[in-house]
Amino acid sequence: MSLEKNRQTIQNLKKIHEESLILNPTENIPFTSENVDLxxxxxxxxxxxxxxxxxxxxxxxxxxxxxxxxxxxxxxxxxxxxxxxxxxxxxxxxxxxxxxxxxxxxxxxxxxxxxxxxxxxxxxxxxxxxxxxxxxxxxxxxxxxxxxxxxxxxxxxxxxxxxxxxxxxxxxxxxxxxxxxxxxxxxxxxxxxxxxxxxxxxxxxxxxxxxxxxxxxxxxxxxxxxxxxxxxxxxxxxxxxxxxxxxxxxxxxxxxxxNLPSELCLKNYSQKMLSTTRLLEEILLKNSVPVIRRDFDNIWTQHLWIRPESQEKTYQFFRRLEELHLLTNYRLLPYDLGYGIRIGTAAAVRQGLNEEKVPALAEIISKAYYTDTIDNALQKFACDTIAAIKRD
Incomplete structure (x- = not known):
């Protein structure tokens, strides 16, 4: 493999990252505020x-x-x-x-x-x-x-x-x-x-x-x-x-x-992470997406689980979300729940997600769940929504 081909591979990976919203709880975007050459x-x-x-x-x-x-x-x-x-x-x-x-x-x-x-x-x-x-x-x-x-x-x-x-x-x-x-x-x-x-x-x-x-x-x-x-x-x-x-x-x-943030910055980040997860879960449930419902009287996490009716449907849903540049986790869930989609908002909040933008995000996920193919209209809606989230 040529060096130029390697460079192109890295550029393609960078392009996918720039066009995507990270919606799994195991990746994040580091704080980088200090301009110091290390x-x-x-x-x-x-x-x-x-x-x-x-x-x-x-x-x-x-x-x-x-x-x-x-x-x-x-x-x-x-x-x-x-x-x-x-x-x-x-x-x-x-x-x-x-x-x-x-x-x-x-x-x-x-x-x-x-x-x-x-x-x-x-x-x-x-x-x-x-x-x-x-x-x-x-x-x-x-x-x-x-x-x-x-x-x-x-x-x-x-x-x-x-x-x-x-x-x-x-x-x-x-x-x-x-x-x-x-x-x-x-x-x-x-x-x-x-x-x-x-x-x-x-x-x-x-x-x-x-x-x-x-x-x-x-x-x-x-x-x-x-x-x-x-x-x-x-x-x-x-x-x-x-x-x-x-x-x-x-x-x-x-x-x-x-790059250790202030207490106020951490507080805002923590609460936005939790509030966007809760709102996303509530809207998806209203849209009849099979989210594992939780009791918000307990202390909840940023994790959100969607469990379609079969492993095959779960995997195809995961691939459709990926096609729309929504990066989630396909995985075997705990508590004998079988395969599902794991979502988290930590990195998405760092990319610009807030409560105002959650309804549009929930609409994309809901439409992806209830379709077998991604048409141009949904692709454009997802692209525009991700761009709007990251622009802020």
């Missing part, structure tokens, strides 16, 4: 650890980044944070390699309750004994009484809530007094937690918060681990991280640190 950091090894004569490896001419982390710790009510992990699953692997021993017990949020489909495989591959929370499929939540029975009889060493999919932000404060290490993955909730629209997991009794920084929060493709206390647990994890991750990718971290 290219000099590309490839450099910059530590988070303190340098002294007992350090195993030191590179000259650079300083660690810890002094830049204070604002992030304030947002998350944490005493310490590391940005070493390169992705969310990388954080899972390196954290549990640092924390645990083969044969120790992990009580895990299962995939059928919205847990990440990779986590169980990762933990069992690392040698942990894994048991799952029990699920209330009727209400799309954890079955608390039966899960508590498991905890009391099985006595886990760790509790890990790693929800990558869910309609509600659940209260896990009932595990507060369980005598084990409790870990929460906030990847799908980070901006809402920072904006104080969701309860901070530390306030529920968790000891560690993992998160990717490019899903619910509009940051670079990195991950973080927040520590409620700068204690023995923090030291153990940081010692492990220094073995398993050699470079923190300082260019991405500095982009993250320089």
């Amino acid at each position: 290219n000099f950091l590309e490839g450099m090894y910059i530590p988070e650890e303190t340098r002294d004569q007992n350090s195993k490896v030191i590179f000259g001419g650079r300083k660690n980044l810890n002094e830049l982390y204070d604002l992030w710790c304030e947002y998350m009510k944490a005493e310490a944070v590391t940005f070493k992990p390169h992705s969310g699953l990388d954080a899972h692997i390196s954290l549990f390699m640092s924390l645990g021993q083969i044969g120790e017990k992990v009580l895990l949020l299962p995939e059928e309750a919205g847990g990440h489909f990779s986590t169980h495989k990762i933990l069992t591959r690392l040698g942990f004994n894994v048991h799952s929370f029990l699920t209330d499929t009727q209400h799309y939540k954890i079955d608390i009484p039966h899960s508590m029975e498991i905890i009391k009889s099985w006595k886990p060493n760790y509790i890990f809530v790693d929800r990558s999919e869910g309609l509600y932000y659940e209260d896990f404060s009932w595990i507060r007094e369980i005598p084990c290490i409790k870990i929460f993955d906030a990847s799908q909730y980070l901006a809402n937690i920072m904006a104080k629209d969701y309860v901070n997991p530390f306030d529920m009794g968790f000891d560690l918060i993992l998160t990717s920084l490019h899903k619910n929060y509009p940051g670079p493709q990195k991950a973080a681990i927040f520590f409620q206390k700068k204690n023995k647990l923090w030291k153990q994890v940081m010692n492990g991280m220094s073995i398993y991750i050699s470079n923190i990718h300082p260019k991405d971290i500095c982009n993250l640190l320089l």
Whole structure:
């Protein structure tokens, strides 16, 4: 393949991105407000650890980044944070390699309750004994009484809530007094937690918060681990991280640190993300699109699920939306719901979506659901609507 052909492939990808509205909850558009050239950091090894004569490896001419982390710790009510992990699953692997021993017990949020489909495989591959929370499929939540029975009889060493999919932000404060290490993955909730629209997991009794920084929060493709206390647990994890991750990718971290938004900006973003999701769900239901209806008296998430009557119809609906440049997720939904379409508004809000523009978006989705082919009129309506959203 020629270099020119490679360039053309990248240009085509860029064109699709420019003409599309991102409507899945696992991608985002980073905050980029600081015009600072960080290219000099590309490839450099910059530590988070303190340098002294007992350090195993030191590179000259650079300083660690810890002094830049204070604002992030304030947002998350944490005493310490590391940005070493390169992705969310990388954080899972390196954290549990640092924390645990083969044969120790992990009580895990299962995939059928919205847990990440990779986590169980990762933990069992690392040698942990894994048991799952029990699920209330009727209400799309954890079955608390039966899960508590498991905890009391099985006595886990760790509790890990790693929800990558869910309609509600659940209260896990009932595990507060369980005598084990409790870990929460906030990847799908980070901006809402920072904006104080969701309860901070530390306030529920968790000891560690993992998160990717490019899903619910509009940051670079990195991950973080927040520590409620700068204690023995923090030291153990940081010692492990220094073995398993050699470079923190300082260019991405500095982009993250320089573009931390104000509290007001985060609050507006968080609430717009949630309000547009709720309005979109309500309009789609009025249009008889088979959305999984939720109870908005609970704390809802930006996730929205559409479940057509068959896997084939779900896939064809997904392809029609893609043809209209609405980028969603086709996936197997949790809670025994079968295949469906997952929608989220986090990136779309960054692209310009607001409540005023939701009715037109809902009309496109509804028309795509009730047609077998995309005609020119619908294609133009979708193109004009996306352009209007992104223009603002």
